[in-house]
Every structure is written in C-alpha cells, then in structure tokens.
Amino acid sequence: MNLDDLIDYVMTESGEFIVGDLETTQIDRHRFHLIAKRALALYGRYRPLTKRLNLIIDRSVDLSLDPSSDVPDWISRVVPVGTGGTEEATGMSAAAFVYGNALGNEGFHDTVYSRPKTRSMPWEYNAPVLSVYGPNDLYDVTAHYRRDFADVERNTDTNKVIKANLPGISYDDDLFLEMCVGYFLIALGRSRRAFTLNDLPVTMDGDQLVSEGDEKLRTVREMLQEQSSWHHAIGE
DSSP, X not given: OBHHHHHHHHHHHHTGGGGOSGGGGTOOHXXXXXXXXXXXXXXXXXXXXXXXXXXXXXXXXXXXXXXXXXXOSEXXXXXXXXXXXXXXXXXXXXXXXXXXXXXXXXXXXXXXXXXXXXXXXXXXXXXXXXXXXXXSEEEEEEEEEOOOOEEEEEXXXXXXXXXXXXXXXXXXXXXXXXXXXXXXXXXXHXXXXXXXXXXTTOSSOHHHHHXXXXXXXXXXXXXXXXXXXXXXXXXX
C-alpha cells in the first residue's frame, strides 16, 4: 500500500470524498502523512513487522553487521535448529521467550518438564547484539521491527512529503486503516471547530467528528490489546 491508496481509503470511509479531494479538507498530503505516521507507530507496537532469521551464533552476534536485514527492535524467540543445538545433543531446550537479561544473576536455571530435569538455554538481546548461552549453532530467531513509511519522496522546494510506501501494510490490515480514519476525523473535527467553511455543508460537525474519531480509536485499541501477543505491545 502507498500513501495515495491510504488517502483514497480514508476519504471514502470518512465520507469526506463528497466535498472533493484531500486538499479541500484543509489537510494536505504532508499533514496526512503525519497523521498516518502516528497511527502506524501505534499499530506497529501491537502488530510489528515480523521476520524469521536463520543465524549461526557463537555465543553472540552483532545484527548491525548483517547486510540482509535491518537491526530488530526486539526479539521474541530464539530456537536452536542445527544438529549441534538439539535437545538430544546438548541436554538443553531453548527458552521460548525471554525479555531483558535472560541470565539474571544465577546463570543456567533448572526447569522441570514431563521427563527428567533439564536446563533451559537462556539468551538476551541488547540491540544490536544477540547473545545465546548455548553451543555454536544455527538458530531460528523471531525478530520484530517497528513499522514506518519507506521510499518517502519530498517536494524539493517545501520539503513536504508527496509520496511514500507502507511496507507490509495492505487492505487486510483493517485495524490500522480504521485507526487512520479515527485520527483523520479527529484532526478534521478540530480544524473545523477553529475555522468555518461557509461555502460547504460542513460548518457545524467539528465536535461530532472529534467524538466519532475518538470512539474509533478506542475500539481499535481494545481490539489490538485483545488480539495481540502481550510481548508485541512493548513501548505502549
């Protein structure tokens, strides 16, 4: 999805297409980009871009040195997948999720499973370095990235945004789209409370638009909290 697609969707869903194009609302493309950027930042906390990385790790790896991927904002899972890191070979199993300092002050921790006692394989991620306290091996790493616009083009005279892409966003991301509609209605309503457009039938709906936008955002936040894994909501 790109900025033009998002503008068309929001104008249609908000009903503002009836008064003309985006500029008729007194919100230009640059201001709309700022509105959408705010929505994207919030949405990305609950539904970040997620990638699976296969990394050979010998105690630690600096992910800023990997030219094939950006540095993850956080990591939720590290699992050994090579023969040297299997539970049968090491007597250890990977922690499904550890946030912060995985070792604490005690080193390896005994964990009771259905079979005799084994030891978990702690790891920690302090960006950009991922440390694994296990054998030199191939690991399956689930990495998460905050969402942002890409391929942003600006007017050379005004430095205002005129084009941009939204990686990983499609019309299936209905909660993000509704969030954009909500923020747009709030911005539109506040502008109409401050100014009167006498030539258009939109002079008295400022408070209503703000209220409708607030309600949309409240509903979307609740749905994101209900549907998202708790460790994705970092930074909220």
